[in-house]
Amino acid sequence: MTTSFAIALGSNRRTRHGSPQATLRAAIARLGRVVAVSEIIGSAPVGPSARRFANAVAIIESVEAPPDLLARLKRLERAFERRPGRRWGARSLDCDIVLWSGGAWCGPGLTIPHPFFRERRFVLDPLAQVAPDWRDPVSGHTVRQLRARAKRG
Template identity: 65%
Template sequence: MTTSTYAIAIGSNRRGRHGGPAAAIRAAIAALQGVSAVAPVIGSAPLGPSLRRYANTAVLIDSDLSPPALLIRLKAIEQAFGRRRGRRWGSRVLDLDIVLWSGGCWSGPGLTVPHISFRERDFVLGPLVRIAGDWRDPVSGRTVRHLHHLVDRARPRD
């Protein structure tokens, strides 16, 4: 079986059994297998209806799992942390998303890799650039560093 590298975005904005959002992220990283790089945790404004700020990071993991099998494992970790199905973009104890895969692109029921929205999300690209700045998006051909620069440049300034 071939080992692949995955970039996983991690977010939390609600207390859970492990404590506040930053503690939930640290515990989630410990629950993942094959972690090879961890970005610093950052704070970010919520998307959608949630009013709580998020703690976010990104990790690289090495795994023999296919993208759908890894998604199943990530969803099991989210559930173990108390994630409940519900409103899109609502508050959550833990959110684990496959952002990139060393195998390129994947599309199937419930999963698209690269993550459909990662190119516009500073809370994903900011941490990811710290651990995988040279990783190329297989769709646009741009590096994570370049994508982050584009998002950063588009951000409104005071």
């Protein structure tokens, strides 16, 4: 059965693909069945990184179960020069599953909806461009409502 996923992508390091924005465009092209893509926005880093991030959200369709998609996204990150490192540090590519049309999911190493997406404007702003009426299965609020409640920054 095909389901939809909202994937948040971020980058704040140059790669062989070029700038962080070019890296996101190249990564999105490799996601598979992309049905919608937000604009790429700039955001301040969370944590110790000094470099600004480029962020976007893509809605994809997939027959994969959430853990299988997560494994594929981790392979994509490694293919884009992502290396294990300091939490919230500079990174070439970060891909997170934010929402899934199947509702909530909790398993080893993966929680959907993403535990912090409701407070992160760098996720909510692009997500609202492509899925404003998607409901958070935990709070029941739409992405548009969550964005209106989130602090700027």
